[in-house]
Structure formats: structure tokens, C-alpha cells
Amino acid sequence: MAHILVVDDDEGFREGLVETLLDLGHDVDEANSGEQALEVLQDARAFTCVFLDFRLPGMDGLALLETIRAEPRWRLLPVVMLTGFATSDNTIGAMTLGAFDHLTKPVGRLAIQSLLERIVSSEAPSAAVDEQAASFTSETANKKPRLLGVSDTLREVQKQIGRAASSDATVLITGETGTGKEVAARVLHDVSKRRGMPFAAVNCAAVPADLLESELFGHVKGAFTGAASDRVGCIAAADGGTLLLDEIGDMPLSMQAKLLRVIQERYVTPVGTHRQVPVDIRLVAATHRDLKGMVESNEFREDLLYRLSVIPIHLPPLRERLADILL
Structure with missing residues (x-):
């Protein structure tokens, strides 16, 4: 059984995802903002992974992901980014900061189950960012996207580029x-x-x-x-x-x-x-x-x-x- 934190300000989507995770036999905590998520992470026992929405009130998803990666005890925590509309920038940005994966809403039950199996079986998550990894700053995120595409195949390319960016x-x-x-x-x-x-x-x-x-x-x-x-x-x-x-x-x-x-x-x-x-x-x-x-x-x-x-x-x-x- 995995212990999972779901961070999303969309109450309907969050409740649906939590229900699916509970039905799959996992233990779930919730947060509706980046600030609340940090409080939960501080107070709760160790998490297996985090499902994190890209757009949040206040601290957005990328900012929260960067904060998580900067904290030594959470450095290897698998974080799955969620977005209602995937772009090359938010996909590459999330992977550059060390997201385990980047999914587009809605997310099906089988996809969630498969993803969690990968996370649980991973001894050293590919999301881990080494100390020399470059941070994906807001200035970078605001650049005009150039590798355009929302297809599964091109999104996989965007993820590979994001992962590759943290090494030489x-x-x-x-x-x-x-x-x-x-x-x-x-x-x-x-x-x-x-x-x-x-x-x-x-x-x-x-x-x-x-x-x-x-x-x-x-x-x-x-x-x-x-x-x-x-x-x-x-x-x-x-x-x-x-x-x-x-x-x-x-x-x-x-x-x-x-x-x-x-x-x-x-x-x-x-x-x-x-x-x-x-x-x-x-x-x-x-x-x-x-x-x-x-x-x-x-x-x-x-x-x-x-x-x-x-x-x-x-x-x-x-x-x-x-x-x-x-x-």
C-alpha cells in the first residue's frame, strides 16, 4: 500500500482521484494549495509519491515542485505533475525539475495503476535530480514554446528532453x-x-x-x-x-x-x-x-x-x- 498526497484546487477532480486511489487500496492525504501541501508534507509520515496539479492558487505546481526538490529529505520523492492542457514548456519544465511523470487530465484508472506500479517498483526514481541540475526558472518557463505538440509521442519526447537537461x-x-x-x-x-x-x-x-x-x-x-x-x-x-x-x-x-x-x-x-x-x-x-x-x-x-x-x-x-x- 502506498501513501499518496494529492494536491489540486479542483475539488471535483481531486475527490475523483482520491476515490480511485482509495479504491486501489492506497492511503491518501489531500491539499488544495501549494502552501497546504507543504504543511501536510511537514506533518505527515513519509509519502510514496505526490500527484501535483500544475495550476494552483498562490504557489503554483512548478514552484512547489522546485521547493520539494530543494529539501534534502524530499529530494527523491516521486512527483507526478497533472495539467489540464499540456504544452512543451510545462512538460519540459516539470521533467527538468525532476517530475517522475507529467500527465494530462483526465487520468484513467488503468493509467494511474500502471504509474503507481512503476513508482513502487522503482528503487531510484528517474525523477531524481542531481545537485548540478539546472532549475527551470519562471523566466525559462515564459519563453515561447518551440517544440509544439500534444500527441503522446511528442509529449514523450518533451519528457525525455526534460530528463536529459539535468545531466551532461x-x-x-x-x-x-x-x-x-x-x-x-x-x-x-x-x-x-x-x-x-x-x-x-x-x-x-x-x-x-x-x-x-x-x-x-x-x-x-x-x-x-x-x-x-x-x-x-x-x-x-x-x-x-x-x-x-x-x-x-x-x-x-x-x-x-x-x-x-x-x-x-x-x-x-x-x-x-x-x-x-x-x-x-x-x-x-x-x-x-x-x-x-x-x-x-x-x-x-x-x-x-x-x-x-x-x-x-x-x-x-x-x-x-x-x-x-x-x-
Whole structure:
């Protein structure tokens, strides 16, 4: 049996959710505001999870979630955000702050039961935010949404981006041309702790193979014909921020080996010198190609694919998410 706190100012919805949870055999406490929820959390015994409405009078749901995450004893408490209308901003914002999940009202009995089974069986909830996680501030939340969609598939992408924002792990974004891979990368950067730092994007398919090394690593004066002065490469230019390598499936094998070394060693060597320049970047790669198939045909390095796909995110085409067409 789980001990659950339901926080919602909509009395009808709150009573319905509480009734469902009680019927499933759980112990439930209620609160109709963020302030009351904090009082209940302070006074009551340990909770298994919290169902938290996004819009509340006074302290809203995101503010309460941020307060919960700032308190050490509640840091790993699974929080399920509820909203009457899901947007990319409130979905990504909730996941960035460490929500276990983000559900759209109304929520069915089977969905609640399945969710609680996941929460109870989870030893270390994926919602946990490490100490270095960036907070999703009201300034960020008020930015115009760019990854638009309310379909289940795109909402899952938004949740993945929110979860990924709290770490520096490398992300591989896949999807057909035009599905918004660079948009997703920029949204990820804007909600991460690296926002405010550089975001650099390189289209590996648009740069000639013989110039790609210079484009990425930079070069010194006289390194090759036409190198009239030193040039900082895109990797070093993104230091402290995020580097997007778009269409990475078009990167030549020789460059793949050099990129793998950068990922492992975290330094670059400009063309024409042996000087090693340390870099601190969050790497995001994107492609419309089937990299696993390319590995089988020896067109892409398996060890590089392993390094890139730490957090894989797939963007479905619009024809597979018809609910997003009007948006």
C-alpha cells in the first residue's frame, strides 16, 4: 500500500482521484494549495509519491515542485505533475525539475495503476535530480514554446528532453529530415544548466570532407593553403555550452575516429599543431540515417555510436502524430 498526497484546487477532480486511489487500496492525504501541501508534507509520515496539479492558487505546481526538490529529505520523492492542457514548456519544465511523470487530465484508472506500479517498483526514481541540475526558472518557463505538440509521442519526447537537461550526458537525436532535430537540441540547451553559454551547430553534410577537421578543431596560420590566420574551431567555440553535430551520419570515417578521441579525452588539437586545447561541452548529435545499419555495413564506427547514444531521442514525423497538425 502506498501513501499518496494529492494536491489540486479542483475539488471535483481531486475527490475523483482520491476515490480511485482509495479504491486501489492506497492511503491518501489531500491539499488544495501549494502552501497546504507543504504543511501536510511537514506533518505527515513519509509519502510514496505526490500527484501535483500544475495550476494552483498562490504557489503554483512548478514552484512547489522546485521547493520539494530543494529539501534534502524530499529530494527523491516521486512527483507526478497533472495539467489540464499540456504544452512543451510545462512538460519540459516539470521533467527538468525532476517530475517522475507529467500527465494530462483526465487520468484513467488503468493509467494511474500502471504509474503507481512503476513508482513502487522503482528503487531510484528517474525523477531524481542531481545537485548540478539546472532549475527551470519562471523566466525559462515564459519563453515561447518551440517544440509544439500534444500527441503522446511528442509529449514523450518533451519528457525525455526534460530528463536529459539535468545531466551532461551525450544525446543522439534521430528522425526524418524536417522533424525538428535542431529545434529539439536548442530546447535541450535552453533548459539545461548550460543555457546562457554558447550553442554551436555544425551540419556535417554541408561541410566538404577535407575542411571538416578545420571546421571542428580549428587551425593555426599556415596549416594548409589558404590558412592565412589562426581559426578557432566550432568545438572550442562551444566551450562551456552545447555543440550540435547535425547529420553526423555523413561524417567521414577518418573524422569519426578523431571525434571519438575528443569525446573520450575532452580536448581538441587544431590542424597544424600538436597543442591540446581542453574543452567542456555538452555534445548533441543528430541524424536522419540508420546508424545501426551503417555500423553493419562498416560506414559508421560502432564505438562512436555507443558513445553518442547515451540518451537516444527519436522525433516522429508529423504523419505519425496527427493530433499536432493544427498546432
